[in-house]
Amino acid sequence: MSSADPVPNRPNRILMATDLSARCDRALDRAIQLSGQWQVPLLVVHAAPREAIGAWSAMETLASIRQRIGRELQGDVADADIHVEEGEPAEVILDVARREHCDLIVLGDTSELPGRRLLGNTVETLVRSSPTSVLVVKRRPRGAYRRVLVGTDLTPESRHGLDTAVALFPRAELTLLHALDIPYESLWLDPARRADLNRMEMATIEAFVVEARLPADLRSRMQLLVEHGHPESMLRRHAMEHDSDLTVIGAFRRGLAFHLLVGGTTRRIVQVAPNDVLVVRAPVQPDARRPAESGSA
Structure with missing residues (x-):
């Protein structure tokens, strides 16, 4: 590496994206592990599609989704910053990552699920166009990467x-x-x-x-x-x-x-x-x- 090349450093902030499916639990566990290993802040983002908000409004508002994520994080990273926003997943994830200066986006792999849920196409979009690095988690974490x-x-x-x-x-x-x-x-x-x-x-x-x-x-x-x-x-x-x-x-x-x-x-x-x-x-x-x-x- 020449002296003019940028030296890769550990991320300053990790952004973990979830669609609240069980598959995303693996990505959340890995994001928590890396946040602790590197001693960097963790942000969690969930995007609620606009067309779904009306149907959910009687049962699950954006505030209640935020509370649900907070309960899942309790005991692991209680101080994680949680973002629940309305919009298309890829757009919301990229906007939050840019706004909060996140260096790494962590996603769960949903390619094997029927219908692939919301996050399936989002993974492809972010791998293709995200200006920051992307970690796609497929396995349940068993400690640090060996x-x-x-x-x-x-x-x-x-x-x-x-x-x-x-x-x-x-x-x-x-x-x-x-x-x-x-x-x-x-x-x-x-x-x-x-x-x-x-x-x-x-x-x-x-x-x-x-x-x-x-x-x-x-x-x-x-x-x-x-x-x-x-x-x-x-x-x-x-x-x-x-x-x-x-x-x-x-x-x-x-x-x-x-x-x-x-x-x-x-x-x-x-x-x-x-x-x-x-x-x-x-x-x-x-x-x-x-x-x-x-x-x-």
Whole structure:
């Protein structure tokens, strides 16, 4: 990392979004755990769709929803700041995160639920367009993250993801995996060429780690892997085989063309990963600051 690069720090504030479903309990527990581990404030937000307010007004007002969330937090983080606002979930979450200067948004994964509830599409929207990092929680927390899998495509964005993983989880077992999808690999790669390619790929990822300027002790114990196949498939397989707690990937907002050709990989990784996924939003590079580039992961 050059001296001009921003050094990733721990979040100053965590925003946890809930639709009050049971699935969000896992995300709440993880947000509470991270808030305590990093000693940073926790905010909880719930968005009540405008069309539902009228139907709920006789039974559950915004104030009563706030009280319900407060009861769930009692004994864990009694001083958490609770926001219950009317509006579309993604819009409310982004507005509160921006207004309250939150550095990390924590969401529960609802992709396996019938109908996916309100938060299902919200996860996709935030992964695609949130200017801050997003943690999608799938597993019930069992303490701090112990085994962290970092995906890289050797871009500056993925290096920022690695730097952030190291800064946030310095005691975890870290694995850096670079996946290459080589068309018709078996047709043109004989054993000798495959061996040469493997050596070249390993040298490349080792150089990538050197450029990241990680602490020597961490670099010596970090596992480096190069796999051939679709990134989402390789990351999923490794996470399942090695019981990784968390997958970390770096991304930042780019234009529509990038999103259609490359950026969809981020969404697919979030969808198929069996563990929690942290999408680290890297700073926008100078050559990406153009009005036409509205934002895609």
